[in-house]
Amino acid sequence: MKRLVAVGFEGSANKIGVGVVTLDGTILSNPRHTYITPPGQGFLPRETAHHHLRHVLPLFSSALEEAGVTPADVDCLCYTRGPGMGAPLQVSAVVVRVLSQLWKKPIVAVNHCVAHIEMGRVVTGAEDPVVLYVSGGNTQVIAYSEGRYRIFGETIDIAVGNCLDRFARVLTLSNDPSPGYNIEQLAKKGENFIDLPYTVKGMDVSFSGILSYIEATAVEKLKKKECSPADLCYSLQVCTPSPIQSFFLEA
Template identity: 90%
Template sequence: MAEKKRLIALGFEGSANKIGVGVVTLDGSILSNPRHTYITPPGQGFLPRETAQHHLQYVLPLVKLALEEAKITPQDVDCLCYTKGPGMGAPLQVSAVVIRVLSQIWKKPIVAVNHCVAHIEMGRIVTGADDPVVLYVSGGNTQVIAYSEGRYRIFGETIDIAVGNCLDRFARVLTLSNDPSPGYNIEQLAKKGEQFIDLPYVVKGMDVSFSGILSYIEATAEEKLKNNECTPADLCYSLQETLFAMLVEITERAMAHCDKKDVLIVGGVGCNERLQEMMRIMCSERGGKLFATDDRYCIDNGAMIAYTGLLAYAHGMTTPLEESTFTQRFRTDEVLAIWRGKESSKVNDHET
């Protein structure tokens, strides 16, 4: 009997301030997943041009490291996957260019991947969540998502800035370090907060808005910190509690609408332990379960792109070289997830 051949993908993620290269197999085994983060000085964000230069500097060493750690050669790779979008234009361009070059050198097919869908599929395979409502929270995105009839449908989202962007920008106001991330440092400071300060709570149906809250807390911080009426920890605590309560509310509403009991949190902000705790309480009260991961999988990484691209590749999907472009706007619900539902049984047909 012939030995089954493992399908293997090499994936590139570079939509924001992290460049990652991952090697995975179709069963979700992560053979390697190195990444490098572009970290700016306290009080500063990351600009597209400088971020792209960082990615250019690290991408090829990461490819070499990923292959070494996975103990494979380019000949073992079945397809090359990359983030098509959404994200920042200049950083996205780095992965798109590298993938085109490697595809022609190694004679391997390309698979373009939606960044948001990749977060979901990585979350599902790592946690074992079957068909949950997904809360996708990161520096660039905030969406409540559920799978229905071939696509990941968006039931609610931010109407302005993402929750991660709100946290990051407030971290700049307090000049918190960006190492390892501003959101992480806000989370640690929030644990020391004792005084809750009322902030605007902006839920509009299934959608949320964060820009007004940010403006309000920026003004509040300037006034109250100057007069010693509160501490930076109090402000971080109050901001987290308010933002996360809003997210739990719209997630619960989507659960009721979709008649689903479980929730999966993905994206960089999904690492936040307080958000996980609040969501876990809500899920348990509804007789459901929370699925969440740690920073290895929540935060942008190459393996999530490789795995999602491999799912598509196993179902016959590839991206022609001339179409291997990138876009800053790529909606989650634009993707036809042919590997879900009845079609998923066909995956094993390719593992021969």
């Protein structure tokens, strides 16, 4: 029986990646490259798209070579249709459309959020999970019911990932390999807990208050040397799980 092979392109934010997988979820290759900006700066759509344009074809060649597949082995081409940043998303979409014309292969447009959930199901083997979806642009509790994914609770302003990214920019932490990772490493050196405000509204949560406090009051504490950047990272890590956990406490 012939194995079904898909080549997927992901470029919704600052990472561009090309993966080759089989129908049963076996990952044959997954090379990727991240657009790293200077500390204190975020990634803008235009510059991010230029980064993806520079790296997508070399990554594509590496993915096929590592997986040991040829165009004849490929059954379909997949790409992230959205949600994500418009300009970076267009890079993958254009490449996939060109390859589809050249190779005469069907295209599968993928929802970014659903893909995260489905990857988690494949890796864990979970059959019908209640999902806590925490990414750069999403903080949601999701479950599958009556043929579709349904949201039971979510952030009403910014996502945890966005909060961490903006917090890292306030402290001018490096984006390499990622803001969240560097926050976690610095948090290990923190000693003083600073109480940060957060809001829970039923099954929904808010993180903008945490970020606003850090951008204003907490930064003043840094100037007065009443706390250290490590203390702020430690406090943020301790504080941000609380509203996430409240999803399940409310449920």
